[in-house]
Amino acid sequence: MNNKDLRIEPELCLKRGEVVRLIPDVKPNIAIRAFDEALLASLTGDLIGGLKISRAEAEGASMGGDFTPHVITPHGARLLRKLFEAGLVEQKTKRASKDLSALDAYIDSEAELIEKSIQLREQRRIDQAAEDAARQAREERAKAIAADPSIATLEDISARMIDRIFIHARGYGHGGVMKLAGCECHKDVYRYVSNSGNRQPPKPYCWWFDPDGNRHGETMPSTPPNRRSDPKRNWGARRE
Incomplete structure (x- = not known):
């Protein structure tokens, strides 16, 4: 050790x-x-x-x-x-x-905490490995669907998966509409400038209409997502 x-x-x-x-x-x-x-x-x-x-x-x-x-x-x-x-x-x-x-x-309690720390780090390693494997599986599935949209199922459809499918099918920064598993899938890429005038990284928003016409997923903001449009931050004003 x-x-x-x-x-x-x-x-x-x-x-x-x-x-x-x-x-x-x-x-x-x-x-x-x-x-x-x-x-x-x-x-x-x-x-x-x-x-x-x-x-x-x-x-x-x-x-x-x-x-x-x-x-x-x-x-x-x-x-x-x-x-x-x-x-x-x-x-x-x-x-x-x-x-x-x-x-x-x-x-x-030092020896006990050392042992608990060893167990905690091992559990983190296991959790991270499982997360990495799940992420890799999602990525491979997104690549496969991008190559052949006909293989998509309803279980595949989520905002995150739509984003990855569009990236593999059309490249970064591109949106549009795609038919997947009987769903009308949308991706918009929101570009905005921060309060300081700096251009921020593009933010994707993905949503879809299921076969019954119900809308699911994310909603694009009507105003730029910064402090001046955030009531929780007092609309960008100084603290009271």
């Missing part, structure tokens, strides 16, 4: 605020700041409160980014415990409990 196998997936970890609050009556902002300073000190070699923080202690202690929550791993919780024992993590009162059993339980 290599180091990558021992990696814990971020979604299985507790968020930073949740971890520091495992310390009774902690001052969470101060605790997080001390934790961040310890991570920085491990890189610079500086002491923090007289403590030397090694890179091994800091590596993998925290994860997160602009679009994902910041979490502290059980390994990071071990570093937080060290900071607490050194008096670098403040509590709200001097009489506050020093019971760290909740923090220790999270630290001790």
Whole structure:
């Protein structure tokens, strides 16, 4: 098992605020700041409160980014415990409990979370392989129908499949009407310019009329799909 196998997936970890609050009556902002300073000190070699923080202690202690929550791993919780024992993590009162059993339980969950992470990655791999196989099968079916529309069945008809059939039959960016499985299938390609004046990638809209004349599928917007036509974004105006 290599180091990558021992990696814990971020979604299985507790968020930073949740971890520091495992310390009774902690001052969470101060605790997080001390934790961040310890991570920085491990890189610079500086002491923090007289403590030397090694890179091994800091590596993998925290994860997160602009679009994902910041979490502290059980390994990071071990570093937080060290900071607490050194008096670098403040509590709200001097009489506050020093019971760290909740923090220790999270630290001790490391092996369990590693195992769950291995299982999660394997399930993702299986799901991705199934998704890729289904996508490939749809693509092969779309190619076959484009070459011989007579083989299409009602089960083949969907907005996504119509789009792919048109692409294989007529190329990217082309729409029109095609008869498939007794359905009148339409594809329009919507081209628009964004609020900033930049041309956006073409957006396909596909729909069809079934043999009974019922309409299904997508509807082209009457206005460009940008913030100035979106009431959920206050019609492009500033927030109130």
